[in-house]
Amino acid sequence: MMKILVTGGAGFIGSSFVRFVIRTRKDINMVNFDLLTYAGNLRNVEEVATNPRYQFVHGDMAERTQIQTLFQEHCFDAIVNFAAETHVDRSILDSAPFVRTNIEGTRCLLEEARQRKIAKFVQISTDEVYGSLGSSGAFREDTPLDPTSPYAASKAAADLLVLAYVKTHRVPALITRCSNNYGPYQFPEKLIPILITHAMENRPLPIYGDGLNIREWIFADEHSRAVLLALERGTPGEVYNIGSGEEKTNLEVVREILRLMEKPESLVQFVPDRPGHDRRYSLDCSKIRREWNWSSEVGFSAGLAATIEWYRKHEDWIREVKDASYRAYFDRVYTRRDETLAISATQPQNLLSDTYKTRP
Ligand code: NAD
Ligand code: DAU
Numbered sequence: 001m002m003k004i005l006v007t008g009g010a011g012f013i014g015s016s017f018v019r020f021v022i023r024t025r026k027d028i029n030m031v032n033f034d035l036l037t038y039a040g041n042l043r044n045v046e047e048v049a050t051n052p053r054y055q056f057v058h059g060d061m062a063e064r065t066q067i068q069t070l071f072q073e074h075c076f077d078a079i080v081n082f083a084a085e086t087h088v089d090r091s092i093l094d095s096a097p098f099v100r101t102n103i104e105g106t107r108c109l110l111e112e113a114r115q116r117k118i119a120k121f122v123q124i125s126t127d128e129v130y131g132s133l134g135s136s137g138a139f140r141e142d143t144p145l146d147p148t149s150p151y152a153a154s155k156a157a158a159d160l161l162v163l164a165y166v167k168t169h170r171v172p173a174l175i176t177r178c179s180n181n182y183g184p185y186q187f188p189e190k191l192i193p194i195l196i197t198h199a200m201e202n203r204p205l206p207i208y209g210d211g212l213n214i215r216e217w218i219f220a221d222e223h224s225r226a227v228l229l230a231l232e233r234g235t236p237g238e239v240y241n242i243g244s245g246e247e248k249t250n251l252e253v254v255r256e257i258l259r260l261m262e263k264p265e266s267l268v269q270f271v272p273d274r275p276g277h278d279r280r281y282s283l284d285c286s287k288i289r290r291e292w293n294w295s296s297e298v299g300f301s302a303g304l305a306a307t308i309e310w311y312r313k314h315e316d317w318i319r320e321v322k323d324a325s326y327r328a329y330f331d332r333v334y335t336r337r338d339e340t341l342a343i344s345a346t347q348p349q350n351l352l353s354d355t356y357k358t359r360p
Helices: 012-024 042-048 064-073 088-093 096-116 150-169 191-200 220-233 250-261 286-292 300-313 315-321 324-335 337-346
Strands: 002-007 028-034 054-058 078-081 120-126 173-178 180-182 205-208 214-219 239-242 247-249 268-271
Touching (some): 173 220, 191 300, 214 220
Parallel strands (some): 028 054, 078 120, 180 214
């Protein structure tokens, strides 16, 4: 029996991984350690909550003493670090929680891994660390890091720390870098759940700039399947790209959602662009195809249809997460977009203070 620590397992992708591992692997015990920020939600892991192989611990991975206590109480064989601040738009308004959780939080885990002689450490990173592509080419694992947003910079810094701990302290860590995820349980601040939940209510669907930015979309459960392979077969010190090969412009994404939901294209609303908006991401995933025989098996339209069905059946979940702090965030980033972007361009202030609430 292996015992693993999963951080951020109450979030979107972390909860997919938690549900997947508990459902499919009877030989793995798990502790889900999560701060339950605005993005963390215990309803995402409701189906495993009473499973004897699963335990939830509420805590902050950027608090070293909390991590020390956690490791005194549990003997972990491996760590999978999903926990992070993850939304680019929020990082533009206030980078402080990104630096704290994504960099200092990862450092706290690495320190503990070093002292406890953990057998495997999987750092969940992102394709955004590579920066932006033109109309051709794809990021390889050895593409130099060139992050654009504060979010991407904080993830790149964490990646460099991980690689430094591999070299200096022989921590057996590896890094996965995945493309854009979508699927059930995604917090409605990211593109696809915003579009679906707005279309459900016949509200305008906000598209930044000209809508021609390109992302490579992967169904989150497919990402989870690859992360389990990384845990079991990944080599310390290595980086692994994870993607679907399905590149779409944002306009193609919104049109496909409107088609599947039988809603008119007149709902699309172009809004001022995100500052520093990366134009295109694309991943070369030949390494994991070759080494693990992994490729994504869920096509974009099928995954999108399943995602739409899930949101339609979970209006109570949507209502709950679109609480007062969500509405305050939405007001700043969308309703008062021009004003907010103008302020964030000129004044060094935290525009999100009352929207960063940790759940009790
Ligand atoms: P999310 O925002 O949905 O969830 C993040 C989780 O981390 C939440 O449950 C939150 O409560 C928890 N958390 C935040 N700060 C914490 C702290 N200090 N201590 C403990 N827990 C904390 O994120 P997601 O979209 O599921 O992303 C998960 C990981 O995958 C992140 O590392 C992200 O960078 C990476 N990633 C995301 C995508 C994507 O498209 N969403 C793509 C590639 C990589
Ligand atoms: O590529 C992986 C990354 O994907 C992850 O590391 C991040 O955690 C995750 O948030 C995601 O980043 P993006 O910035 O690509 O995702 P987002 O859903 O915010 O935006 C996707 C595209 O849609 C991007 O081009 C911006 C655009 N967009 C986004 C929102 C929220 C809009 O046009 N309108 C919107 O309202």
